[in-house]
Amino acid sequence: MYPTTTGEVELRPDSFQSGAWEILVNGVPSSHIAVDPLDLHYEYMRWIAAAIRYFVDSHLDPQQLRITHLGGGACSIARYLVATYPRSRNTVVELDGELARLVRLWFDLPRSPQLKIRQGDARDISNKFLAHSRDIIIRDVFAGSTTPLSVSTVEFFRTAATALAPNGLYIANCGDRSNLASARAELAGMSEAFAHIACIASPSMLKGRHSGNIILLGSQLPLPEQPAQLTKLLLADRVPAHYKNELWTRKFFTGSKPWFDHKN
Numbered sequence: 001m002y003p004t005t006t007g008e009v010e011l012r013p014d015s016f017q018s019g020a021w022e023i024l025v026n027g028v029p030s031s032h033i034a035v036d037p038l039d040l041h042y043e044y045m046r047w048i049a050a051a052i053r054y055f056v057d058s059h060l061d062p063q064q065l066r067i068t069h070l071g072g073g074a075c076s077i078a079r080y081l082v083a084t085y086p087r088s089r090n091t092v093v094e095l096d097g098e099l100a101r102l103v104r105l106w107f108d109l110p111r112s113p114q115l116k117i118r119q120g121d122a123r124d125i126s127n128k129f130l131a132h133s134r135d136i137i138i139r140d141v142f143a144g145s146t147t148p149l150s151v152s153t154v155e156f157f158r159t160a161a162t163a164l165a166p167n168g169l170y171i172a173n174c175g176d177r178s179n180l181a182s183a184r185a186e187l188a189g190m191s192e193a194f195a196h197i198a199c200i201a202s203p204s205m206l207k208g209r210h211s212g213n214i215i216l217l218g219s220q221l222p223l224p225e226q227p228a229q230l231t232k233l234l235l236a237d238r239v240p241a242h243y244k245n246e247l248w249t250r251k252f253f254t255g256s257k258p259w260f261d262h263k264n
Helices: 043-059 076-084 098-108 120-124 155-164 181-190 228-235 245-253
Strands: 002-004 009-014 021-025 030-031 064-072 089-094 115-119 134-139 162-176 198-203 213-219 243-244
Touching: 002 098, 002 198, 009 098, 021 098, 043 076, 043 134, 043 162, 043 198, 043 213, 043 228, 064 076, 064 120, 076 089, 076 098, 076 115, 089 098, 098 115, 115 228, 120 155, 134 155, 134 181, 155 213, 162 181, 181 198, 181 213, 181 245, 198 245, 213 245, 243 245
Parallel strands: 064 089, 064 134, 089 115, 134 162
Antiparallel strands: 002 009, 009 021, 021 030, 162 213, 198 213, 198 243
């Protein structure tokens, strides 16, 4: 157990996978690092990776990717994207400066400019982004087991949308309860900032059978209606997931109100 800026972190060897480690922040599983950077342990990370690969193949130059990660942990997704797109520039925004120092110490993470870790609050730093300065923004921010309101509001989504290139992608990990109220509120907010939205989750999660992760996507470009290759990747995963297109997604959050920075 190691003290950090915001609490404590535990580095635990994975008893089922040689050379792999699990990182727990304040008692909550945060990251998993395997020997192979392409080996993502958490299913939601694999779903994010599949969506990004599909979007890059369709809309972006893989040789000039500018990727921002809001929420870092042990930089598992950033490490994966550096291995997948060696010329990409990944900036990880991590609130806990001591955690960032420790993961650099423990793991052979790529160095800047491939992978730069910037200490700070995700919303505060996002507010300083220049317009059209990123191609992909990944939000994976948690305080304990919940995402802070500051990165879940209409104002935040508009900030992210402005920072993205016109052909950019916003993708978020929403940890939600079985009622999916947070996912609905976030998608309602995202629809105020992005012309097109979609989501990814396991069938049981979408049916409200348990808590878990739902991946939210937003872009000014049309998102695919029936992406055969992405669907194939998601269904072949160890934890199969469904891609839900814009028509389904808009019906899903109908009647839900978005969150704002200042509640009335």
